[in-house]
Amino acid sequence: MNHSSAYMPGPVVAIDGGGTRCRLALRGRGADIVVELGSANVTTDFDAAISEISRGLELLSARAGIALDKLASLPAYVGLAGVAGPSVAEKVAEALPFSHIRVEDDRPSALVGALGARDGVVAHCGTGSFLAAQINKDQRFAGGWGPVLGDPASAQWVGRRGLTLALDAVDGLRGHSAYSQHVLDKLSGAAGIVQFASTARPADFGALAPAITAYAAEGDAIALQVVREAANSIAELLPILGWKSGMAICLTGGIAPQYASYLPHDMQSCVTAPAGEPLSGALSLAQAFSEEIANEHL
Known part of the structure; x- marks a missing residue:
């Protein structure tokens, strides 16, 4: 069986954070649920960025009507300004509650969002x-x-x-x-x-x-x-x-x-x-990450 044909898309979380604002989205089977907050640059202020994202996850959880631990069990793609290398990405991943998470800088989200x-x-x-x-x-x-x-x-x-x-x-x-x-x-x-x-x-x-x-x-x-x-x-x-x-x-x-x-x-x-915003790029990358996880378990 072809791996891609076996993939059944499920809910995913995407986060796009920059020096001016941070946006979080949950994509399920209905319309995307989005929350927007302030700056989240992990180089400028790591603790403040993580605090802002954590606050956003609580808002997203409440708005979606999903418990925070359930939200944290979903595949998450995180694109943040200031992720200048693997060590920073790992530090971000450890600071957030997700069990399946991919952390990159904010450039891939913007590129995929803009160009498709x-x-x-x-x-x-x-x-x-x-x-x-x-x-x-x-x-x-x-x-x-x-x-x-x-x-x-x-x-x-x-x-x-x-x-x-x-x-x-x-x-x-x-x-x-x-x-x-x-x-x-x-x-x-x-x-x-x-x-x-x-x-x-x-x-x-x-x-x-x-x-x-x-x-x-x-x-x-x-x-x-x-x-x-x-x-x-x-x-x-x-x-x-x-x-x-x-x-x-x-x-x-x-x-x-x-x-x-x-x-x-x-x-x-x-x-x-x-074609779209960085957040739409992050959502596309979250779905690709979810597919990778599904294929690993076939």
Whole structure:
């Protein structure tokens, strides 16, 4: 008997957690049940991330009308920002109550969610960022190493870069713009910017990004420079991952869609709406994990 034909899909749990929000879903035979909470980045704050996920499981249990121990017995796929290697994945798995669990970083969920089975590339820019390609069923990832070592074009990078250029204007290295005046007023001058940056978390920098993309749309010189630098960093790396003209480009996450009009023309014409969200990708990966478990027991 073919293994795949013997597989009977059962309920699964999927978790997608990033620097801004964490979403948990139960997929059974009816409609998916979803709960949404705050940040869950296991590198930024492991204990807080696990606490948030645990709270989410309690909410999911209550909303689904399923006891928590029953929920924990289901196959679970967990894709989290900050899972930088097997040791972190193992630590997450041990901290959660599931008996069958697969823990990875948040990139595979986003890639599968956006592209489905299509060939293409994903530029995912939320609080953090990464690039990914799916070509002839091969997956390749770049970035996602966090705000200190990477995350170009992420919302936190955009917010932070905007502050740097505003301080350049204070030093007379470039002219002031409406955006630099806005952020200097907002944060009480150069000293206020330095004070803010000394304690700001990635999400705090990211919260500054919407103003930058809005000012860029109005032609503000400093804001435009930030957004163009971000778009250029994406445009330079996609061909290295295997993108070729005509291949789908999905811009996912809170800020990435803002870059579409700043990409080279051959890339602009390939920008396509994602097939689904990272959570839908996590659910697909949870179902594949469930099938693996079922096949192991045949």
